[in-house]
Amino acid sequence: xxxxxxxxxxxxxxxxxxxxxxxxxxxxxxxxxxxxxxxxxxxxxxxxxxxxxxxxxxxxxxxxxxxxxxxxxxxxxxxxxxxxxxxxxxxxxxxxxxxxxxxxxxxxxxxxxxxxxxxxxxxxxxxxxxxxxxxxxxxxxxxxxxxxxxxxxxxxxxxxxxxxxxxxxxxxxxxxxxxxxxxxxxxxxxxxxxxxxxxxxxxxxxxxxxxxxxxxxxxxxxxxxxxxxxxxxxxxxxxxxxxxxxxxxxxxxxxxxxxxxxxxxxxxxxxxxxxxxxxxxxxxxxxxxxxxxxxxxxxxxxxxxxxxxxxxxxxxxxxxxxxxxxxxxxxxxxxxxxxxxxxxxxxxxxxxxxxxxxxxxxxxxxxxxxxxxxxxxxxxxxxxxxxxxxxxxxxxxxxx
Amino acid sequence: xxxxxxxxxxxxxxxxxxxxxxxxxxxxxxxxxxxxxxxxxxxxxxxxxxxxxxxxxxxxxxxxxxxxxxxxxxxxxxxxxxxxxxxxxxxxxxxxxxxxxxxxxxxxxxxxxxxxxxxxxxxxxxxxxxxxxxxxxxxxxxxxxxxxxxxxxxxxxxxxxxxxxxxxxxxxxxxxxxxxxxxxxxxxxxxxxxxxxxxxxxxxxxxxxxxxxxxxxxxxxxxxxxxxxxxxxxxxxxxxxxxxxxxxxxxxxxxxxxxxxxxxxxxxxxxxxxxxxxxxxxxxxxxxxxxxxxxxxxxxxxxxxxxxxxxxxxxxxxxxxxx
Numbered sequence: 001x002x003x004x005x006x007x008x009x010x011x012x013x014x015x016x017x018x019x020x021x022x023x024x025x026x027x028x029x030x031x032x033x034x035x036x037x038x039x040x041x042x043x044x045x046x047x048x049x050x051x052x053x054x055x056x057x058x059x060x061x062x063x064x065x066x067x068x069x070x071x072x073x074x075x076x077x078x079x080x081x082x083x084x085x086x087x088x089x090x091x092x093x094x095x096x097x098x099x100x101x102x103x104x105x106x107x108x109x110x111x112x113x114x115x116x117x118x119x120x121x122x123x124x125x126x127x128x129x130x131x132x133x134x135x136x137x138x139x140x141x142x143x144x145x146x147x148x149x150x151x152x153x154x155x156x157x158x159x160x161x162x163x164x165x166x167x168x169x170x171x172x173x174x175x176x177x178x179x180x181x182x183x184x185x186x187x188x189x190x191x192x193x194x195x196x197x198x199x200x201x202x203x204x205x206x207x208x209x210x211x212x213x214x215x216x217x218x219x220x221x222x223x224x225x226x227x228x229x230x231x232x233x234x235x236x237x238x239x240x241x242x243x244x245x246x247x248x249x250x251x252x253x254x255x256x257x258x259x260x261x262x263x264x265x266x267x268x269x270x271x272x273x274x275x276x277x278x279x280x281x282x283x284x285x286x287x288x289x290x291x292x293x294x295x296x297x298x299x300x301x302x303x304x305x306x307x308x309x310x311x312x313x314x315x316x317x318x319x320x321x322x323x324x325x326x327x328x329x330x331x332x333x334x335x336x337x338x339x340x341x342x343x344x345x346x347x348x349x350x351x352x353x354x355x356x357x358x359x360x361x362x363x364x365x366x367x368x369x370x371x372x373x374x375x376x377x378x379x380x381x382x383x384x385x386x387x388x389x390x391x392x393x394x395x396x397x398x399x400x
Numbered sequence: 401x402x403x404x405x406x407x408x409x410x411x412x413x414x415x416x417x418x419x420x421x422x423x424x425x426x427x428x429x430x431x432x433x434x435x436x437x438x439x440x441x442x443x444x445x446x447x448x449x450x451x452x453x454x455x456x457x458x459x460x461x462x463x464x465x466x467x468x469x470x471x472x473x474x475x476x477x478x479x480x481x482x483x484x485x486x487x488x489x490x491x492x493x494x495x496x497x498x499x500x501x502x503x504x505x506x507x508x509x510x511x512x513x514x515x516x517x518x519x520x521x522x523x524x525x526x527x528x529x530x531x532x533x534x535x536x537x538x539x540x541x542x543x544x545x546x547x548x549x550x551x552x553x554x555x556x557x558x559x560x561x562x563x564x565x566x567x568x569x570x571x572x573x574x575x576x577x578x579x580x581x582x583x584x585x586x587x588x589x590x591x592x593x594x595x596x597x598x599x600x601x602x603x604x605x606x607x608x609x610x611x612x613x614x615x616x617x618x619x620x621x622x623x624x625x626x627x628x629x630x631x632x633x634x635x636x637x638x639x640x641x642x643x644x645x646x647x648x649x650x651x652x653x654x655x656x657x658x659x660x661x662x663x664x665x666x667x668x669x670x671x672x673x674x675x676x677x678x679x680x681x682x683x684x685x686x687x688x689x690x691x692x693x694x695x696x697x698x699x700x701x702x703x704x705x706x707x708x709x710x711x712x713x714x715x716x717x718x719x720x721x722x723x
Contacts, residue, residue: 013619
């Protein structure tokens with residue numbers, strides 16, 4: 001018996017709205033259909049209305065977990081447009097926050113993976129230890145989620161010697177805990193039984209479907225912006241690109257845990273080689289007409305911002321390609337012929353950030369299945385027409 | 401006097417009142433322990449150490465709006481929670497309490513009551529399946545089929561492992577089996593393999609991690625119970641709690657020597673031994689993740705069933721050569 005089960009737009013496994021229509025036969029998924037457009041915020045249009053500085057805070061709000069990634073990606077691009085060179089100390093601090101963010105994002109993901117696999121104890125433990133890195137971030141920036149530390153030409157806050165020592169101490173705790181998770185994640189039989197061999201994506205498929213980040217690296221694709229196209233000091237920092245060749249969800253978990261250790265190495269390097277000097281230089285208010293593509297390795301994969309300036313103090317166009325969007329085609333492929341029980345795991349394994357990836361609204365008639373893309377003015381006209389057709393209900397008493 | 405005794409037996413101990421109080425306490429114990437193992441607080445607010453939280457949850461659910469889906473099979477949908485609760489309460493009556501030391505056979509303790517108890521504990525599974533099916537919700541139907549699929553895995557190992565101590569004791573009556581092991585405590589040891597198998601099978605029967613597949617939240621929302629709300633959900637939750645207590649007490653009676661020594665001592669033993677079994681069940685729940693339904697069946701037939709047969713073999717050897 002074939003029938004469709006809807007995963008989303010509202011579903012306990014999904015923290016954000018997206019619709020996955022699964023055609024299942026018993027417990028086996030025969031087809032998957034991904035529908036976006038529940039969380040569109042018109043962000044790119046909004047960016048055209050705001051100044052360069054204001055846009056840093058806007059891009060920071062693209063995502064709640066990799067907030068610093070989007071802001072950094074944007075700032076990198078704009079600095080290139082304005083031909084501003086941030087001071088070394090500013091750069092080091094910017095990528096210190098970036099690596100700490102990667103640590104918190106990966107620890108969060110490990111917890112989510114545990115929860116999706118029904119291993120709630122793992123979830124509780126990793127999220128407890130994630131507080132350590134959240135505390136560090138709060139001490140550096142004053143905030144837990146939107147650090148607001150980037151500015152054009154550097155960063156907004158400096159760290160002192162006491163804080164530097166404290167971060168190094170906390171790093172030791174995190175390293176020890178991560179080793180424990182590596183052991184648990186790789187040896188707890190029920191956990192391994194659930195993750196191994198699930199959501200297969202071969203190296204060729206990962207290449208042709210343009211997967212990014214840990215999803216691609218777990219399929220043996222050795223791709224990392226920090227290594228392939230090093231920005232700032234990444235060509236000097238000692239780290240390796242973590243890969244796995246098991247091509248499944250277990251591989252994605254292993255890659256993320258390995259990346260934690262690489263991040264600890266980079267953070268260690270930053271803190272031990274922190275140059276002295278100012279943290280920021282003054283940036284101009286306007287940028288000359290030009291265009292730039294900025295790449296950044298976010299925790300979830302490669303993040304791309306395309307920015308075009310027209311000589312004013314506002315961007316003419318900002319295009320954001322979040323890593324989640326790049327991983328969607330691969331997800332559909334991974335879901336096919338899997339089990340219902342594996343849907344949340346496979347979907348969670350790309351670490352989806354749904355609102356980051358929403359760029360358009362598509363209307364679909366629920367009865368006929370007809371699709372169309374409409375302009376906002378058209379939507380407004382439809383709404384007004386419908387309101388006219390409704391019977392007058394002005395004097396209806398309030399029901400309560 | 402006999403009539404008063406019967407009413408006390410049905411309504412107070414080990415009937416309705418005791419099972420209600422003890423099962424809510426057992427749920428609190430399970431939740432608190434699970435929470436502490438996960439480095440959380442668990443229930444804290446209702447009553448001392450949150451001990452009344454399960455009761456509060458029950459009362460809250462009883463007061464909630466009760467919705468019957470328009471497409472559901474109404475009669476079945478409404479009857480199932482009551483039938484399920486009745487089944488486990490009846491099973492609770494068959495536990496060998498109060499009557500021990502074994503007096504003569506009576507209406508709650510007779511030769512073969514262990515079989516009846518096992519069957520009464522199988523019925524909730526059928527109730528869960530029908531509940532999922534009657535809801536006509538895609539998630540419920542998948543949950544319901546998962547319930548049945550799992551049944552094919554754990555039921556045979558459970559029966560084999562619970563019946564082998566009975567074979568060794570040479571009786572089909574729970575009170576006599578318990579009395580046999582109280583008289584010869586050393587003979588509890590050869591049954592340890594069976595105890596392990598039965599523990600895992602009971603964990604699967606109670607649908608707890610790693611076998612909480614029929615209501616795997618992240619996959620199929622509420623599973624079997626997706627459409628249930630209000631009083632009916634409260635009944636189902638109470639039913640699961642009582643099922644946990646009765647199954648744990650069954651294991652305690654068969655493998656741990658039962659609850660002898662008169663009324664008071666028997667009561668203390670019942671509570672302590674049952675909680676000991678629930679402790680093991682909670683630890684299993686805390687240290688594992690959820691496996692897939694096909695993995696349950698293959699695990700049950702690859703490991704549990706052969707181990708149960710091995711247990712049976714050991715029992716036969718002991719019975720043939722030692723006793």
